[in-house]
Amino acid sequence: MDRPAAVTQDWDAVRVTLLRYLRAKGAAPDLADDVAQETLARLIALSQTQQIGSLFALAFRIADNLIVDAKRRETRLFGDVDEEWESDDPSLDRVLDSRRALDVLSLCLRRMPPLRREVLIRRRLNHESCRAIGDDLAMSAKAVEKHITRGLLDLRQALERAGVDVSGEGR
Numbered sequence: 001m002d003r004p005a006a007v008t009q010d011w012d013a014v015r016v017t018l019l020r021y022l023r024a025k026g027a028a029p030d031l032a033d034d035v036a037q038e039t040l041a042r043l044i045a046l047s048q049t050q051q052i053g054s055l056f057a058l059a060f061r062i063a064d065n066l067i068v069d070a071k072r073r074e075t076r077l078f079g080d081v082d083e084e085w086e087s088d089d090p091s092l093d094r095v096l097d098s099r100r101a102l103d104v105l106s107l108c109l110r111r112m113p114p115l116r117r118e119v120l121i122r123r124r125l126n127h128e129s130c131r132a133i134g135d136d137l138a139m140s141a142k143a144v145e146k147h148i149t150r151g152l153l154d155l156r157q158a159l160e161r162a163g164v165d166v167s168g169e170g171r
C-alpha cells in the first residue's frame with residue numbers, strides 16, 4: 001500500500017537543506033526562516049495533490065521565487081536604497097575645486113592694480129553700471145569696460161595656471 005508523499009517525506013531534512021541553501025545565497029537568518037517555512041507549506045500542499053519528481057529542486061525553485069518576491073515587497077515599501085543616498089549637493093571634488101578656485105581668485109585680486117580691482121569688484125560683485133563706476137572714478141565707460149576685460153582675463157589666466165577647471169566639464 002502506497003502512502004502519500006507528504007506522510008513519508010522527511011520534512012525536517014528538507015527544511016535544514018533549505019536553510020543552508022538560503023543562507024549560502026546571502027539571505028538574512030530571519031528571512032531564511034520565513035522563506036523555508038513558506039516553502040515547506042507549499043511543498044506539503046503540492047505533495048498531497050501531485051507527484052513531485054524532484055522535491056529538492058522544486059523546494060529551491062520555490063525558495064528563490066519567494067526571495068525575489070520579498071525583495072520586491074521591500075523595495076516597494078522602503079523605496080530604492082540608492083534614492084536615499086542621492087543628493088543634489090555638489091560632489092566633494094566639486095566643493096574642493098571651488099574652494100581652490102576661490103583661493104586663486106582672492107590671491108589674483110589682491111595682486112591686481114588697485115584701480116582694476118576696484119572696477120572689477122564694483123561691476124561684477126556690486127552690479128554697478130559702467131557709467132556709474134566711470135562717473136565716480138572720473139573715467140569713461142569705455143575705460144571701465146577695458147579694466148573689466150583685463151581683470152577678467154587676469155582671473156582666467158590665474159585659474160588656468162593653477163590648473164583649476166571652473167567649467168565643471170572635467171567631472
